[in-house]
Amino acid sequence: MTATSTAPAHTAVPGRASVARGYRFEVVKLFSQWRIRLLVLACWIVPALFVAGVSEQSTLPTDTLFGRWMHATGWAGPLVTLGFAGTWALPLLTSVVAGDVFAAEDRLGTWRHLLVAVRSPRRIFAAKALASLTVILLLVAGLAVSSTVGGLAAVGDQPLVGLDGRLLAPGDAAGRVLLAWLCVLAPTLALAGIGLLGSVAFGRSPMGLLLPAFVALAMQLAQMLPLPVAVRLALPGDAFVVWNGLFTSPAQLTPLLIGIAVSLVWAVTATTLARLLFLRRDFTNPTDDGSARRALTTGALPLAGLLGVTVAVVAATTTATGSGIEQAEVERSLATEFAHLYRMQTAQLHRPAVTEAQLRTTATCAKAGVQDGARGPGNDWRCVVSWHLPGATATGSAVYQLDITADGRFVADGDGPKEVNGYFVVRTPTGDAPNPLWQFDGTVELLTDSPKTRSRTPQS
Amino acid sequence: MDSQLAIRARGISKCFGDVVALDGVDLEVPRGRIHGLVGPNGAGKTTLLGLLLGLAAADSGRLEILGTPVGRAFEAPGGVSGFVDGPGLYPSLTARQNLAALAALRGDGTRSAGIPARIEDALDQVGLTDVADDRTRGFSLGMRQRLGLAAALLTRPRLLVLDEPSNGLDPAGKKHVHGVLARLAHEGTAVVLSSHRMDDLEALCSEVTILATGRVVFSGPLGELAAENRELDYRLVTSDPERAHRLALDAPGIRLADDTAGRQGGEALVVRAPVPALDDLVVRLVQAGIALRELAPVVSPLEAAFLALTEQPSTGGRETGQHGTARPGQEAARREAGRHGTARPGEEAVRQKAGRPGTADPRQEAGR
Numbered sequence: 001m002t003a004t005s006t007a008p009a010h011t012a013v014p015g016r017a018s019v020a021r022g023y024r025f026e027v028v029k030l031f032s033q034w035r036i037r038l039l040v041l042a043c044w045i046v047p048a049l050f051v052a053g054v055s056e057q058s059t060l061p062t063d064t065l066f067g068r069w070m071h072a073t074g075w076a077g078p079l080v081t082l083g084f085a086g087t088w089a090l091p092l093l094t095s096v097v098a099g100d101v102f103a104a105e106d107r108l109g110t111w112r113h114l115l116v117a118v119r120s121p122r123r124i125f126a127a128k129a130l131a132s133l134t135v136i137l138l139l140v141a142g143l144a145v146s147s148t149v150g151g152l153a154a155v156g157d158q159p160l161v162g163l164d165g166r167l168l169a170p171g172d173a174a175g176r177v178l179l180a181w182l183c184v185l186a187p188t189l190a191l192a193g194i195g196l197l198g199s200v201a202f203g204r205s206p207m208g209l210l211l212p213a214f215v216a217l218a219m220q221l222a223q224m225l226p227l228p229v230a231v232r233l234a235l236p237g238d239a240f241v242v243w244n245g246l247f248t249s250p251a252q253l254t255p256l257l258i259g260i261a262v263s264l265v266w267a268v269t270a271t272t273l274a275r276l277l278f279l280r281r282d283f284t285n286p287t288d289d290g291s292a293r294r295a296l297t298t299g300a301l302p303l304a305g306l307l308g309v310t311v312a313v314v315a316a317t318t319t320a321t322g323s324g325i326e327q328a329e330v331e332r333s334l335a336t337e338f339a340h341l342y343r344m345q346t347a348q349l350h351r352p353a354v355t356e357a358q359l360r361t362t363a364t365c366a367k368a369g370v371q372d373g374a375r376g377p378g379n380d381w382r383c384v385v386s387w388h389l390p391g392a393t394a395t396g397s398a399v400y401q402l403d404i405t406a407d408g409r410f411v412a413d414g415d416g417p418k419e420v421n422g423y424f425v426v427r428t429p430t431g432d433a434p435n436p437l438w439q440f441d442g443t444v445e446l447l448t449d450s451p452k453t454r455s456r457t458p459q460s
Numbered sequence: 461m462d463s464q465l466a467i468r469a470r471g472i473s474k475c476f477g478d479v480v481a482l483d484g485v486d487l488e489v490p491r492g493r494i495h496g497l498v499g500p501n502g503a504g505k506t507t508l509l510g511l512l513l514g515l516a517a518a519d520s521g522r523l524e525i526l527g528t529p530v531g532r533a534f535e536a537p538g539g540v541s542g543f544v545d546g547p548g549l550y551p552s553l554t555a556r557q558n559l560a561a562l563a564a565l566r567g568d569g570t571r572s573a574g575i576p577a578r579i580e581d582a583l584d585q586v587g588l589t590d591v592a593d594d595r596t597r598g599f600s601l602g603m604r605q606r607l608g609l610a611a612a613l614l615t616r617p618r619l620l621v622l623d624e625p626s627n628g629l630d631p632a633g634k635k636h637v638h639g640v641l642a643r644l645a646h647e648g649t650a651v652v653l654s655s656h657r658m659d660d661l662e663a664l665c666s667e668v669t670i671l672a673t674g675r676v677v678f679s680g681p682l683g684e685l686a687a688e689n690r691e692l693d694y695r696l697v698t699s700d701p702e703r704a705h706r707l708a709l710d711a712p713g714i715r716l717a718d719d720t721a722g723r724q725g726g727e728a729l730v731v732r733a734p735v736p737a738l739d740d741l742v743v744r745l746v747q748a749g750i751a752l753r754e755l756a757p758v759v760s761p762l763e764a765a766f767l768a769l770t771e772q773p774s775t776g777g778r779e780t781g782q783h784g785t786a787r788p789g790q791e792a793a794r795r796e797a798g799r800h801g802t803a804r805p806g807e808e809a810v811r812q813k814a815g816r817p818g819t820a821d822p823r824q825e826a827g828r
Contacts, residue, residue, distance in 0.1 A: 017565050025565040032552040113548020113611075116513050116541070117565050282476070283515050 017118040022127030023134075029104075030097070030135050039096060040135075043089075043142030048150030051077030055154040065244060065409065065441055066160075070151070071434070073158040075173040077151025078144060079247075082180055085143050086240030090188050091216030093139050098195030099209040101132040102278070106204040111283050125278050129196060129271060136192055137185075144181040161436070162247040163443045164333070165340030180243040183256060186263035190236035191216055193270030194303075200274045200281075201299050226377055226406050229324030229446045234310035236263040241407050244443045254318065254447045262310050269306050273299055324446030325404055327365055327374040330381065333444050334400065334412060335363040338385045341436040345420075348428050348436075354390060361387040365402070379403035383412075396420070398437070408444040465524070466491045466619045466650030467512065472521035474507055481507040483674040484521070489652055489667070491618070494645045496661035496682075497654040498762070499671035500770045505623075505654045508671070509544045512621045512652060526618055542621030542652075547608020551597035555588055555607050558596060563614050582610035587636040601628025609637060613644075620644060622653040626660045638664055658763040668762065672770040685765040692764050693717045694738055696729045697754035698745060704729055707744050713737025717758075730758060 017025075030036050054061065054070055055077060061067035064083045069076040105111045118124050160173035168176065191212040198211030219237025232238055239259030245252025277298050314320060339361040346354055365383040367374035374381070381402035386395050399415040414421025414437055421437040467489040474482040482504045489495045499505050510516050511523065514530065523530045526539050549558050559579045583589045586606035591599070596607065605627055612620055620641075626634055641651050641664060655661055661668060662682065669679040678685065698704040708714050708731050717732040733741065745752055759767065 017567060021565050021567055025561055028557075028561050028564075029550055029553070032550065032557070034552070108548070108550065109546060110548030110550065112510070112513070112515055112544055113608075115515055116543070117562060119514060283510075 017120070017123065019123050019126045019130070022118055022123050023130050026101070026127045026131030027134060030101070030131055035096065036135060039093065039139060040142060043093070043139045044146050047078075047081045047143050047147035048153070051081060051147045051150035052154035054080070055151065062439070065163075068434075068439070068441070069161055071155065073160045073170075073173070074148070074151035074153070074155040075158075075160040075168075075170070075177055077155070078147040078177050079180065081143060081147035082184060082243070085140075086184055086187075087220065089143065090140065090184065090240070091191055091213045094136055094188060094191040094195045095209055095212040097135045097139070098132045098192040099199050099212050101128045102196065102199035102274075103202065103204055103208045115283055121279050121281075121283075122275075125275050129275075132196070133189075133192060136188060140181070140185065140188060144178075148177065160247075161341075161344070162249065163244055163337070163441060164248040165337035165344070165436075165440065165442075166249050167340075167344065168247070176246045180246055183243040183246070183260060184240055186260040186267070187236050187239040190239075190263040190266035190270065193267040193274065197270045197274040197277070197299050200277045223407055224405075226323055228315075228320070228322060230315035230318070230320040231311050232324075232407070232446075233258045233314045233318075233320065234262055234307060236266040238407070239263045241409070244409060245445070248443060248445075252443070252445045252447075255445075258314060258318070258447075262314075265310065266303070266306065270299075270303065273302055318447050320447055323376045323406065325376055325406075325408060325444055326448075327367070327372070329444050329448055330374075330402065330404065330410070331363040331365050331383065333410075333442050334365065334383050334402070335361045335385060337412070337440060337442045338363070338398070338437070339387070341440060342387065344436045345426060348426055348433050350429055352390075358390050359387040361385060377404045377406040381410075382415075404444060408446045410442050410444060412440050412442060414438045464490050466493075466526055467495075467652065468522075468524040470522045472508075472511065472518045472523055474504075474511065474516070474518050480674050482511075482518070485671070485674070485676055487669060487676070487679065489619075489650050491650050492645055492648045493667060494641055494651040494653065494665045496665035496668040497652060497671065498656070498658070498661060498668060498766055502673075503671040503770070504674040505671055506544050509542070509621050509623055509652070509654055512619070513540060513542055513544065515544070539615070539618035540621065541612040541615045541617035541619075542623075543608050543612065544621070544623040544654075546623070546627075547604055547611060549596045549599070549604055549607060549611075551595060554593050554595050555583065555599070555610075556592040558607065559583070559611055559614060562611050566615060578614055582613045585613060585636070585640050586610045587633065602630055602633045605629060606633055606637060609640060613640070617644075618649055620649055620651045622651070624655055625653055626655060626657050634660070658760050658766065662760055662762050670766055670769050677769040678765065682762060685761050691732050691734050692761060693730055693732050693758035695754065695756055695758050696731065696745075696752065697727055698729065699751035699753065701727050701729060703748060704745055704750050707748060707750070708741060711737065711741045711744055714741050 031040075051070070055074075060070050061080060064080050066076040066079040066083070070080060105114060114124060115121065118127075157170045159167045159169055160176075162168050194215050195208075195212040198208040200208075202208030202211070216237060219235050222235055223232065223237060223241065233255060236259075238255075239262070242252075242255045242259040245256050280298075336356075339356040339359050342359060342361070343354060343356065346352075363383050363385045365374060365381055367376070367378060367382075368380045379401070381404055383400045383402055384397055385400060386397045388395055398417060398420045400412040400421070401415055402410050402412050404410040414435075416422055421435065421439075424435055424438045425432040426435045465488055467487055469485060469487040472482055472485040472487070473480070485504070485508060487508070497505050497508065507516070511518055511530075512525065517531065550561070553561060556579060559582060560575065563575045563579060580589070580592075583592050586609050588603065588606055588610065591603065596604065599607065605625055606629070609622070609625060612622070622641075625637055625641075629637060638660075641653070645651055653661075653664070665682060667679070667681050668685070670677050696704065696708075705716075708716060708729060713733055714737050715732045717730040731738070731741065742752060742755070757764075
């Protein structure tokens with residue numbers, strides 16, 4: 001083309017707006033929208049009111065992780081909020097912000113105006129991506145800070161019971177709560193990347209706006225299925241639950257790190273694909289606001305390929321096999337948690353102190369009658385926990401029904417004896433208190449180095 | 461390179477897939493002139509404006525804007541401003557906020573302290589000071605057009621490119637806009653505006669380019685289009701339509717474009733004639749004691765040329781078989797266009813690249 005060849009390669013381009021100026025422009029536009037303002041306000045106020053309100057109720061959200069401890073410590077509130085947020089709030093927030101940041105220009109018919117002002121689609125993309133990221137971070141920060149403030153204000157700064165039954169000092173709990181919220185930033189970024197991709201690919205179609213929510217919903221459905229653990233870990237949505245591993249000792253870091261890494265890879269890939277689509281767009285044609293075919297070939301197929309690659313990599317580099325829920329690991333987790341919670345109950349009842357090492361707790365589990373080699377999620381796990389008290393020759397035992405979900409989380413429901421786990425409260429010298437052994441939440445580590453050899457409680 | 465030219469285009473072509481949107485377009489627009497761009501829907505006007513604004517790159521040809529060669533997309537030099545397909549405004553922002561955000565985005569090396577004054581000045585120029593703090597969500601089309609012009613003025617452009625700037629404007633708004641454009645041109649800014657409003661173009665433009673199916677069919681001063689020897693349709697209202705009709709039939713060089721006045725007792729008489737023949741008819745009417753109450757071209761010279769060059773049917777009157785089939789101004793306009801070597805009024809409305817015959821009508825899309 002003559003025109004190109006005659007233009008010097010180093011032709012100066014005066015008037016081209018910088019990314020920083022474009023970023024400020026995008027932020028101003030986003031915050032001029034009433035729905036964004038409303039979302040920010042809601043994220044910074046509603047969680048505090050919710051946590052404080054729930055903490056004052058007699059009925060607690062026991063079906064949510066840490067919900068049963070909301071009366072006991074203010075640190076449970078932000079974790080309950082995190083559980084809700086990972087399920088609903090964060091996908092919807094990313095939909096509203098990232099899923100609309102490009103589509104809004106299509107709706108308003110302002111692309112040409114913006115391009116004339118900025119003169120660089122690359123800079124426009126960077127500015128829009130950064131601005132939507134800023135708003136999303138602000139919303140997530142609001143959820144975290146608000147729920148923490150609400151919890152601490154309503155209940156106080158008490159120790160938190162971890163998912164292995166261990167008491168976490170307030171400082172330790174605070175650090176882990178912060179880490180947990182930081183961890184879900186990774187899958188949030190992945191959804192934001194998918195939102196950008198949808199926004200670019202579908203233009204003014206509402207499909208772009210809804211894409212992150214649809215993807216999040218699909219991943220939640222996948223989490224409920226008994227998928228192989230390699231597939232589960234390869235989904236970016238898994239990082240919305242693997243923060244649970246921060247509340248065991250030692251922390252279950254392998255699935256956490258895999259989840260974060262996978263989420264970040266998805267975030268980068270989806271954002272890169274969105275950028276590619278955006279730069280290929282013909283802005284002189286107002287009807288060109290994305291197409292289903294292009295969205296499929298440039299968006300969906302590469303992400304499907306990415307899923308296949310991550311499944312293969314996770315399967316090849318970890319010990320992931322089957323569902324990851326093995327009998328030995330269930331027994332180990334239950335025995336460990338029971339020992340810690342038994343100590344807590346002992347302290348509540350002002351009985352002589354014991355240590356986990358003295359208790360020598362073990363668990364024997366079966367699933368649907370299978371005594372050896374039981375595996376997989378389900379609510380048909382039945383376990384018998386045994387322990388020893390110093391100076392006593394008899395061995396204590398207690399029965400638990402376990403409902404283990406596919407992500408490794410379980411609820412242990414006490415089934416006797418009644419002196420140990422039969423009632424939901426225990427009578428202490430100062431009055432009734434929740435019985436920590438009646439019902440408790442735990443988590444089974446899905447990735448273990450040698451799952452067959454660790455059925456005994458650690459001596460700590 | 462002529463430094464007095466704001467735009468110098470040679471052989472610009474642009475295709476969208478198989479569809480040719482611009483085909484060897486030449487264009488020269490001097491600084492300080494208001495240049496009109498007209499053509500039927502799908503003629504390539506918006507594509508050409510998009511190239512001038514740097515929204516896309518030409519497939520071939522040479523384009524210089526403000527003395528700077530333009531190559532790839534989005535590399536139109538600074539000093540170019542304007543809008544196509546309506547001004548881009550954000551409804552959740554007020555008029556002032558829209559301009560402030562845009563000024564901050566562009567920067568332009570101006571100290572931020574000077575921006576509020578420039579915004580006030582731009583709002584004042586387009587007559588929107590009173591509604592400066594209203595959200596643009598409630599703005600009418602005319603107000604949006606004026607605010608779009610204010611946004612373009614913020615950059616103090618040396619080349620202003622506007623697509624249908626008069627859309628939706630009331631007379632007061634149009635007066636504001638025309639005043640602003642005339643002042644800009646007087647100060648040396650080149651203005652290229654596309655419009656379907658021939659009266660606006662005739663009022664504002666010193667030069668005009670007519671596009672049809674991606675090609676330039678005329679480009680030059682308006683005066684050349686309104687050459688005296690061109691046949692145009694004129695509407696005459698007289699005191700005695702029947703006698704006037706008979707006189708017109710006998711007058712040399714006069715053809716009746718619409719003879720309903722004589723046959724059906726209507727008051728108006730539409731004749732087709734070059735200016736000298738029309739003068740002669742007027743003299744004959746007066747000498748016959750017939751009062752001439754109204755005499756006006758049915759369509760403006762620009763519109764007549766536009767209709768002729770772009771093969772649009774005339775709205776000025778019905779063709780009558782006895783007077784042939786030539787359309788008003790067509791022959792003269794073709795002669796005019798022939799001087800530029802680009803007139804192809806007989807070509808099919810939809811042109812495809814050679815060897816790729818089309819089956820649909822992609823021009824509408826391609827020309828946008």
